[in-house]
Amino acid sequence: MVKIRLARGGAKKKPFYLIVATDSRKRRDSGYYIERLGYFNPVAHGQEVRLTIEKDRFAYWTSKGAQISDRVKQLVKEFKDPSIYEKRVAT
Structure with a gap:
């Protein structure tokens, strides 16, 4: 079964995740992964991009029946509506 989930990279105390x-x-x-669909940088500062997802490839894999992890579901929701992250950070 194919899953869409995070794969950790980066250095100690500086995580960086691929969405695969x-x-x-x-x-x-x-x-090992079939395809990279985007990335998530939880420690992004300033002008650094925090989250990016290739929407067309994500839609392709979900249409083929790929299961999505809980964290990736949250990130996709945040990617579609960035104000969700801003509200969470403000409180």
């Missing part, structure tokens, strides 16, 4: 379509039997950080 991968086989659910593979380990999270194995380096």
